[in-house]
Amino acid sequence: MTDFMAYHAITVVFGAILAVTILSDAADPKLLFGWIGAVLVANWLSLTVTNRLHERAGTGTWPLTLVTGDAAFRAALWVAMPVMTFQGADPLLKITLLGLVLCVAAAGLALAAVPSAAFAWVGICTGAMMWMLWRDPFSYPLTLNMLPVLFAAVMVFGLFRLGQLVLNQSRTNLRLAEQNRSVTQLIEEYEHRGGAWLWETDQHHRLSYVSPQIGMILGQASSTLVGQSFPAIFGGSLILSSTLQKLAVFDKLEFEVATKNGARWMSVSGTPRLSRMGNFEGFRGIGLDITEHKLSNDRLVNLAKIDSLTGLPNRTHIRQLFEEGLAQAEKGFGQCGMLFLDLDGFKPINDTYGHSKGDALLKAVAGRLVNAVAGYGQVGRIGGDEFAVVLPNIDGRKAMEILAQRLIDVVSETYLIDQSQLDVGCSIGGAMGPSDGRTVEELLKRSDLALYHAKSDGRGIYRHFDLDLQKKIDHRLDMERALREALAEDQFELHYQPIVSAQKPQVVGFEALIRWDHPTRGRMSPAEFIPVAEEVGLIADIGAWVLRRACADAAAWPSHISVSVNVSPLQLLSSAFPNLVGDALAKGRLSPNRLELEVTESIFLTDGDGALKILKQLQMQGIRIALDDFGTGYSSLGYLNKAIFNKLKIDRSFVREAGIKKEAVLIVQAIVALASSFNMTITAEGVETADELKLMRDLGCHQIQGYIYSKPMPFQKTFELFEKKDTRSAIAS
Incomplete structure (x- = not known):
């Protein structure tokens, strides 16, 4: 169509040039040049619009009204000059003008694909000739007067029929060719993939076609499956059979199949095939072997509830168990107790003998706790060297004290780890509901206060929550006052730990880590004062300070270097937080894409929708979002497919375990596969050895962070890393 339109426009413009040449002595030059300019512009616009319509509609239906109107306008514009100059011309010029108009009318042949446009063109040109002959004082023979009309009638009729046939046939051919090409490509794609397969049944649900892949999965030749009942080849799957009986479209129907090579999971989708009369003729659809996906998902779900080192319930799972036990107690089924246990002397052992023996010791402690608690409750690990015990239906405070002392005695016995005798103690704090509190949060806090009291009273003892623990609250108040002074007197500072590309040792960013040198207490651990700041409501002010300082510092780095800032759940859930971030970026003059906010899975514990x-x-502001410490706490699997995370950070515990346990490698592989499916960058945290570095690279991690490259460093020292291309040599120097 567009090629014919171009030919038509060229013909019309050429005819206009001839008209100007012929009328150069018979008409005003300004009028002639204005007319030919209008003809040129009109035809140029017509070609431009036609090309755009072709790109948008392809071989589909053209807007006939627009094309027809365009033809009519250009025809009227073209014949305007011959009509205006005809009467004053000499006889030879009149004959020439009539012939020229007749030739231009014949150019309507190029519009045959749009019959209405061709009719409009020829009709206007013919009408112009009739007007010229009728208005001329000279009397022409009737045959000459009728000749344009006969010419136009024959031409329009022929063009209309020819145009319809050509256009319809072209559309049909193109549509069929495109459909055949698409279908062929789709079939080839599915036939050559190992997981996806095609299937088709007749009206009795017997297979009339099935891809060879399903035969390989089931351990049978695909030719032997044709003619069999579709549900029967999957062991008579009831869910598939009942779905097929509905004779309706179904999508991603999942079911388990027993094969010669073990159980497999299938996902099947299908659409009914109907005859022209609307009668059901069978199904056709696709299937997919989703076994690996299922296994990975199961591992991740288990990972979200189980501590990877000890195999005990993790913090989230313990909390759930406590909630269930407290709910039963509220109904009148006794008391539900919670014990918090913290190992005394574990850190020196871990620092002296290394993480390997430290982890072995933690597993040995877990085993003793499980044996000692037995049927009284459930033991869990809530992180580091801290454990918890949920005691549903505990028979009062005295029973808790007896059990706690037994746990202290058991844990304190000497351990033999790799021929090394190791000794640790245990401090325990406890509370029970509903006598000591009626909510989970309240009882967890009071158990924690009791544990703190036990450690303050000399360790190796049990303390149950009581009002004397107000001293703990007083301590928190002292810490609150010290934190307010630290904010007012600018006692905080930021250190930065490099984040390095896994492919080549070059810094791609830094994680900002807060440090506090108290005037009298010395260096304060963030683990000590951040929880207090969250509890007393200062975390927002501290977080705002960190954001402002990190953005200002990062602006001084090269433009490709980003900065990561940890965000507390309490800080994130503030409605003013997005504005606070925007203000920090603006004042620091930092591009949003250079800021990365790190959140942990705990943000989804209270208000998951609000956090999302x-x-x-x-993220709409251009800021990147990272999920930190994945798998160590709350299960955020339901939020990973919300497209809110740009990065997933693998916790140090998995990095360390992957170097010594095959199961941990599989877990990391599952995490990497899951993150990759969502196009997330993967960072391995806490990498300390060359072996761990190589393993994380081989498993597909994109970035590395840890002591293998550098400890957190003051801001000024970060510039040393930009002076050398090799990050290791820069740090070593």
């Missing part, structure tokens, strides 16, 4: 909304707002 705020994270999306931040």
Whole structure:
């Protein structure tokens, strides 16, 4: 169509040039040049619009009204000059003008694909000739007067029929060719993939076609499957059979199949095939072997509830068990107790003998706790060297004290780890509901206060929550006052730990880590004062300070270097937080894409939807979002497919375990596969050895962070890393 339109426009413009040449002595030059300019512009616009319509509609239906109107306008514009100059011309010029108009009318042949446009063109040109002959004082023979009309009638009729046939046939051919090409490509794609397969049944649900892949999965030749009942080849799957009986479209129907090579999981989708009369003729659809996906998902779900080192319930799972036990107690089924246990002397052992023996010791402690608690409750590990015990239906405070002392005695016995005798103690704090509190949060805090009291009273003892623990609250108040002074007197500072590309040792960013040198207490651990700041409501002010300082510092780095800032759940859930981030970026003159906010899975514990909304707002500003310490706490699997995370950070515990346990390697592989499916960058944290570095690279991690490259460093020292291309040599120097 576009080629014919171009030919038509060229013909019309050429005819206009001839008209100007012929009328150069018979008409005003300004009028002639204005007319030919209008003809040129009109035809240029017509070609431009036609090309755009072709790109948008392809071989589909053209807007006939627009094309027809365009033809009519250009025809009227073209014949305007011959009509205006005809009467004053000499006889030879009149004959020439009539012939020229007749030739231009014949150019309507190029519009045959749009019959209405061709009719409009020829009709206007013919009408112009009739008008010229009728208005001329000279009397022409009737045959000359009728000749344009006969010419136009024959031409329009022929063009209309020819145009319809050509256009319809072209559309049909193109449509069929495109459909055949698409279908062929799709079939080849599915036939050559190992997981996806095609299937088709007749009206009795017997297979009329099935891809060879399903035969390989089931351990049978695909030719032997044709003619069999579709559900029967999967062991008579009831869910598939009942779905097929509905004779309706179904999508991603999942079921388990027993094969010669073990159980497999299938996902099947299908669409009914109907005859022209609307009668059901069978199904056709696709299937997929989703076994590996299922296994990976099961591992991740288990990972979200189980501590990878000890195999005990993790913090999240313990909390769930406590909630269930407390709910039963509220109904009148006794008391539900919670014990918090913290190992005394574990850190020196871990620092002296290394993480390997430290982990072995933790597993040995877990085993003793499980044996000692037995049927009284459930033991869990809540992180580091801290454990918890949920005691549903505990028979009062005295029973808790007896059990706690037994646990202290058992844990304190000497351990033999790799021919080394190791000794640790145990401090325990406890509370029970509903007598000591009626909510989970309240009882967890009071158990924690009791544990702190036990450690303060000399360790190796049990303390149950009571009002004397107000001293703990007083201590928190002292810490609150010290934190307010630290904010007012600018006692905080930021250190930065490099984040390095896994492919080549070059810094791609830094994680900002807060440090506090108290005037009298010395260096304060963030683990000590950040929880207090969250509890007393200062975390927002501290977080705002960290954001402002990190953005200002990062602006001084090269433009490709980003900065990561940890965000507390309490800080994130503030409605003003997105504005606070925007203000920090503006004042620091830092591009949003250079800021990365790190959140942990705990953000989804209280208000998951609210956290999701705020994270999306931040992401719309261009800020990157990272999920830190994945798998160590709350299961955020349901939120990974919300497209809110740009990065997933693998916790140090998995990095360390992957170097010594095959199961841990599989877990890391599952995490990497899951993150990759969502196009997330993967960072391995806490990498300390060359072996761990190589393993994380081989498993597909994109970035590395840890002591293998550098400890956190003051801001000024970060510039040394930009002076050398090799990050290791820069740090070593």
